[in-house]
Amino acid sequence: MAGRKKMKKSTRSNLMxxxxxxxxxxxxxxxxMTGHMTAKIGGLLIPVCAYVVMAISLxxxxxxxxxxxxxxxAFMSAGAFAGIYFYTTAGAALPQWLAVLIAxxxxxxxxxxxxxxxGIPVLRxxxxxxxxxxxxxxxxxxxxxxxxxxxxxxxxxxxxxxxxFSLGMEPDGKMLLKGAMGIMGIKKFSVFTVGIVLIxxxxxxxxxxxxxxxxRAITAIRDDEIAARATxxxxxxxxxxxxxSAAVFAGFAGVLYALNYSSLVAxxxxxxxxINVLVMVVLGGMGNVLGGIIAAIILTVLPxxxxxxxxxxMFIYSIVLIVMMLFNQAPAFVxxxxxxxxxxxxxxxxxxxxxx
Amino acid sequence: xxxxxCVALTGAVTAGLAMSSMAAEVIKIGGIGPTTGPxxxxxSNVQNAMEIAVEEVNAEGGDIQFELQFEDDQHDxxxxxxxxxxxxxxxxxxxxxxxxxxxxxxxxxxxxxDNMFMLTPSASSQDVISIGDNxxxxxxxxxxxxxxxxxxxxxxxxxxxxxxxxxxxxAYSTGILNTxxxxxxxxxxxxVANEAFTxxxxxxxTTQVQACKDAGADLIFLPIYYTPASQILKAANDMGYETxxxxxxxxxxxxxxxxxxxxxxxxxxxxxxFVATSTDDLTVAFVKAYQDKTGDIPNQFAADAYDVVKVLYxxxxxxxxxxxxxxxxxxxxxxxxxxxxxxxxxxxxGESMTWDASGAVSKDPRGMVIQDGVYQPMD
Numbered sequence: 251m252a253g254r255k256k257m258k259k260s261t262r263s264n265l266m267x268x269x270x271x272x273x274x275x276x277x278x279x280x281x282x283m284t285g286h287m288t289a290k291i292g293g294l295l296i297p298v299c300a301y302v303v304m305a306i307s308l309x310x311x312x313x314x315x316x317x318x319x320x321x322x323x324a325f326m327s328a329g330a331f332a333g334i335y336f337y338t339t340a341g342a343a344l345p346q347w348l349a350v351l352i353a354x355x356x357x358x359x360x361x362x363x364x365x366x367x368x369g370i371p372v373l374r375x376x377x378x379x380x381x382x383x384x385x386x387x388x389x390x391x392x393x394x395x396x397x398x399x400x401x402x403x404x405x406x407x408x409x410x411x412x413x414x415f416s417l418g419m420e421p422d423g424k425m426l427l428k429g430a431m432g433i434m435g436i437k438k439f440s441v442f443t444v445g446i447v448l449i450x451x452x453x454x455x456x457x458x459x460x461x462x463x464x465x466r467a468i469t470a471i472r473d474d475e476i477a478a479r480a481t482x483x484x485x486x487x488x489x490x491x492x493x494x495s496a497a498v499f500a501g502f503a504g505v506l507y508a509l510n511y512s513s514l515v516a517x518x519x520x521x522x523x524x525i526n527v528l529v530m531v532v533l534g535g536m537g538n539v540l541g542g543i544i545a546a547i548i549l550t551v552l553p554x555x556x557x558x559x560x561x562x563x564m565f566i567y568s569i570v571l572i573v574m575m576l577f578n579q580a581p582a583f584v585x586x587x588x589x590x591x592x593x594x595x596x597x598x599x600x601x602x603x604x605x606x
Numbered sequence: 607x608x609x610x611x612c613v614a615l616t617g618a619v620t621a622g623l624a625m626s627s628m629a630a631e632v633i634k635i636g637g638i639g640p641t642t643g644p645x646x647x648x649x650s651n652v653q654n655a656m657e658i659a660v661e662e663v664n665a666e667g668g669d670i671q672f673e674l675q676f677e678d679d680q681h682d683x684x685x686x687x688x689x690x691x692x693x694x695x696x697x698x699x700x701x702x703x704x705x706x707x708x709x710x711x712x713x714x715x716x717x718x719x720d721n722m723f724m725l726t727p728s729a730s731s732q733d734v735i736s737i738g739d740n741x742x743x744x745x746x747x748x749x750x751x752x753x754x755x756x757x758x759x760x761x762x763x764x765x766x767x768x769x770x771x772x773x774x775x776x777a778y779s780t781g782i783l784n785t786x787x788x789x790x791x792x793x794x795x796x797x798v799a800n801e802a803f804t805x806x807x808x809x810x811x812t813t814q815v816q817a818c819k820d821a822g823a824d825l826i827f828l829p830i831y832y833t834p835a836s837q838i839l840k841a842a843n844d845m846g847y848e849t850x851x852x853x854x855x856x857x858x859x860x861x862x863x864x865x866x867x868x869x870x871x872x873x874x875x876x877x878x879x880f881v882a883t884s885t886d887d888l889t890v891a892f893v894k895a896y897q898d899k900t901g902d903i904p905n906q907f908a909a910d911a912y913d914v915v916k917v918l919y920x921x922x923x924x925x926x927x928x929x930x931x932x933x934x935x936x937x938x939x940x941x942x943x944x945x946x947x948x949x950x951x952x953x954x955x956g957e958s959m960t961w962d963a964s965g966a967v968s969k970d971p972r973g974m975v976i977q978d979g980v981y982q983p984m985d
Contacts, residue, residue, distance in 0.1 A: 293691035297684060393804060396775050413780060413800070415787040431777045434711060434733055511683060512715030512737075515708050517775065517805075518683065554688050557677060564642055564680075 264457045267540040271453065274547075275446040290554060298550045299445025300326075300507035305530040305546040306452050306539055307499035312528065313537030314460060315492040316472030318381040320524050321368070321388030322500055327519035328364040329501025330508035331395055333357025334433050337509070339402075339426060342437075350439050354448075354505050361501020364391070365494040373489040376475070385521055395516035400427040432515035440510040448506055449543075452499050456539060459495065468492050533574060541578075548574075633922065633929045633936075635660070635915070636698035637676040638689045638713065639705030645681040648907045652676075652705050652727055655908035658895050659915030670922050671929075672915070679704060683712035690716050698722070699933045700922075700940070702914045705907065707731045707777045714741050723937040725918060727910035731781050735965030740937050742944060742965040744910045744917065744955065746879065748781030751854045754971045755782070755827065755877055756789035762984075764875070765825025765850060767798045769818030771811065771838055773830050775804035782829035782854055798823050808834045815841040818849070825850040832860040839870045855879060858906045861979065868979050877971040879955035880909035881981045888954055906955065913953035917944075920951055 278295065281287050304326060311319045333353035341349030368387045372380055399410045403423030410416045414428065427433055459465045467488045470478040479485055508514045530549050534541030552570065556563045577583050637656050639649030653676045660674045675696055677689035686709030693701070701717055701724045704710040710729030717724045718738035726734060730745045746754075759765060768790065773779035783800075790797055799821035801814035815838055818826055826842075826849055828835050835857055842849065853860075853876035861868050882893050882903050892912055896904040918940075921927075925939040943949055950958045956969030973984035 289691040289694040290688065293687055389806070393775070393806065396804070397802075412802070413774075413787065414784040428733075429777075429780050430775050431708065431711075431731065431733060431780070438715070511687065511712050513683065513708065513711045515683065515777075517708070553685075554692065557689075557692055561641055561678065563678065 260461065263540065264453075267453060267457070267543065268450070270540060270543065271446060271449050275443070278442060294551055294554060295442045296440045296445050296510035297507060298547055299442070299449055300503045300510075301527065301530065301550050302449050302543050302546040303452050303499055303503035303506070304527045305534065305542040306449070306456055307496040307503070308527050308531050309534075309537065309539060309542050310456060310459075310492050310496040310499075312531050313535075313539075313542075314465070314468050314472060315489060317373075317376060317489070317493075318378075318528075319384045319493075319496075320381050320521060320528065321384035321386075322496070322527050323519040323521070323523035324368075324384075324388035324391045325361040325365055325497040325500035326504035326507065326523070327388075327391055327395065327516060328497075328504070329357035329361035330504030330514055330519070331427075331433070331516070332360030333501070333505035334436055334508045334514050335400075335427065338433060338436055346437070346439060350444075350509065353509070354502055357505035358498045358501040361504065362494055362498040365497025366490070369490050369493040369497075373486060373493060385524070388519070388521060388524055392516050392520055395432075396430050398427055399425070399429050401425045430515065430517070432513060434513045436508065436512050436514060438510065438512055445506055448502055452502070453539065455495070455499070464488060464491060529571070533571075533578060535578065631929055632671040632673040633927065634697050634699045635672050635674050635918065636690075636693035636696070636701045636703065637674060637911075638679050638686055638693070638701070638703035638709070639676070640681040640709075641676070641678040643680040643682075645706055647905075648728065649678065649681075649705050651905050651908040652703075652911035654896065654900050655892075655904060655911040656702060656915050658892070658899060659912045659919075662895075663915060663919045668923070670919060670927070672919070674702075674915075679706075679709050681706050681709060683709045686710075686713050687716060689713075694720070699929075699931070699936050700918060701725070702727070702911070702918060704729060705911075707734060707781075710734050711737065714738065717741065721934040721937045723933070723940045725914050727914045728907050731777055732966075739963060739965070740941060742961055743967055744913050744959075745906075745967070746855070746969075746971065747966050748778060749785040750966070751877065751971070752782040752785030752787075752829065753789045755829075755852065755854060756786050756793055756795060758877065758971075758973055759825065759827070759852060760790075760793040760795055764852065765795075765823075767796055767821070767823050767825070769799040769801070769821060769823030769826045769849075770797060771801045771803070771814045771818065771826060771828055771830070773804065773808070773834065774802035775806070776830070778831075778856065779829050786827065786829065803834065808837070810841075811837050812841045812845070814838070815845065815847065819845065819847045823849060825852055828853045828857065831856040832858065832863060836860055836863045836866045836871075839874070840866070843870050851875065853877075855906055861976070862903060871976050872978075874976045875984060876974050876976075878906060878974055878981075879969065879971065880906040881972070881974060882909075883980050888952075892954055909954040913951070913955050913959075916953055917951050917959075921949070924949065 308322045311317055333356050336356045337349055337353040341353055372383045397411050399414050399417055401408045401417045401419045401423050403420040408417040408419055467483045471488060530546040531542050534545035553567050556566055559566050639652045640646055641649040641653055656674055660672045664671050677692055679686035679689045686704055690713045701722055703726060704713050705728050707729045710726055711733055714737035723740055725742045728745050730748045732747050732749050735741050735743055772783045799818045801817050803811055803814055828851060851874045855878045857876040858878045860871050921940050921943050925943040927936050927939055944961050945963050950960050959967050959969045961967055974981040975984045
């Protein structure tokens with residue numbers, strides 16, 4: 251009986267999450283069709299989608315596996331650079347939709363491979379140690395990508411970690427990756443619907459994983475690692491599964507994000523971005539997918555909405571962040587909110603009994 | 607509640623009307639740059655200088671009146687594009703920005719698809735102007751600086767063994783480095799050491815200086831900003847390494863680094879378009895206006911930004927731009943005027959500046975050397 255009730259609850263919350271994403275899409279499309287879309291909102295749509303995917307995927311590691319990862323931006327970066335590198339080179343000859351599709355696949359695969367590379371040594375650690383190592387691996391990738399030069403001319407590809415000059419390129423050669431300047435001249439592909447589809451795919455994967463045997467193993471590891479090990483759960487396997495899946499979706503998010511701009515620089519994917527995504531997850535409630543989505547939307551849009559405050563913008567942003575954290579997580583607020591909701595629930599049946 | 611809504615709506619409508627009636631008189635200029643974050647000093651200088659220049663333009667009372675709106679981008683391409691979109695919603699007709707290179711490249715492609723005229727004060731990469739034919743620069747391109755530095759060093763025979771310390775995580779620094787190396791090879795300058803650091807490990811640069819010393823460099827070329835440069839000068843002094851230093855425009859500001867012994871900068875040479883201690887009337891007036899407004903000495907970013915507004919003013923006047931024109935029409939008119947043969951501008955950062963269709967400015971770099979704590983012309 252209790253089990254059935256619990257199942258129902260999770261199905262309902264999944265439906266709510268999907269419903270929210272589709273309603274968000276419909277709302278934006280209606281605003282667009284009626285011609286009320288401003289340039290500001292229009293420009294934020296794709297980053298919002300990318301950060302939502304980032305938040306959902308990081309939730310796998312932080313919320314469900316219970317490990318603190320501070321290097322999630324690195325997977326986004328790996329995906330973005332691999333996908334965009336393909337998109338601007340071999341992909342240029344293909345039809346755009348096909349190039350975009352393959353770029354997504356390559357980006358996801360690259361991020362996944364990087365996830366395995368980082369994951370195998372890292373997941374032997376846990377807690378603070380794991381957090382520090384993920385942070386370091388993110389910084390390593392950022393610095394390596396930021397120092398990498400790749401150029402092509404009639405003699406083939408040239409590669410250097412020093413400077414553009416040491417590539418020894420012919421004068422008519424073309425730079426593909428230019429160190430700190432990154433990749434330039436990306437033919438933009440920013441379609442909001444593609445972003446929403448990516449969010450839905452991520453959601454389907456994550457909700458299915460969490461309701462599967464593997465998902466229960468992963469949450470068991472979070473709740474008590476020793477007990478999980480004692481029941482015969484293969485810790486490394488399930489930890490790696492959560493970690494690498496999160497990396498793959500972060501890679502997808504990276505490709506989506508990068509396709510929205512004409513240039514891509516490694517510096518963007520620093521620990522600030524990792525922390526930002528972590529804040530989204532924590533604000534939304536660890537393990538709460540819908541909460542993470544809403545937090546990602548709010549935290550991406552909020553700094554832009556505060557532009558009226560000019561240089562106090564980020565100051566006010568921080569205060570709003572603290573207030574939201576308190577409102578969401580402080581025990582006194584939580585109990586107040588519960589009491590408030592109770593009152594609301596008591597009244598609800600009177601006005602709409604058939605709705606329940 | 608409903609009453610409040612009504613009041614709010616009426617307010618919004620009145621504000622909207624007020625804005626649209628103002629739009630008929632003034633040309634709306636947008637500015638984008640980092641006024642918060644690690645690069646805040648550059649954006650703030652640009653914002654202040656643009657405000658000063660716009661006030662001067664409007665005080666002249668001519669047909670052309672400017673209104674400036676400046677948005678923060680935190681030196682981040684994503685935020686910069688957001689700022690650009692905000693400015694578009696505000697009704698921007700010309701963009702005087704953006705300040706830093708990587709954001710400028712991201713914003714540039716947006717400006718190209720909107721056909722928005724864009725004149726950047728300080729985004730100096732070649733890649734900025736190659737985005738499209740509507741993007742122009744007031745500063746030198748990095749390649750020009752690298753080439754000019756190599757030429758200058760070889761012409762003046764300043765050094766025979768050259769060491770380089772550069773910031774490999776910075777587009778500005780690597781941009782200059784690449785052309786410097788190419789030109790150095792052309793001019794048979796011997797580069798004996800080429801050492802890199804990144805933004806993340808710029809607190810101790812002793813290793814890089816030591817490498818140059820070991821290689822026997824008698825001149826160190828520093829295509830970097832002044833903060834790390836001040837550490838390099840200190841490190842060289844600490845290890846008793848006597849050598850010459852040659853910087854580019856990012857070196858400007860080294861005399862105002864807090865806690866830095868300026869006597870270490872004696873004899874440092876640099877190529878820079880603007881020197882705040884110059885005695886010509888324009889510079890003196892600008893530095894005074896800037897100090898009255900902020901209490902600080904303007905750097906070259908401020909000077910570039912001042913020139914941006916004044917160039918736009920001159921070009922708008924000659925092109926007969928009016929406030930009711932669309933951004934795209936203004937862009938076409940300004941493009942035609944600024945690249946025409948007769949157009950030339952004398953400003954803070956150079957005399958008889960002209961532009962070609964590529965968007966690059968043509969002006970002479972000035973070689974300066976620091977003597978007795980002030981900049982002196984080198985020749």
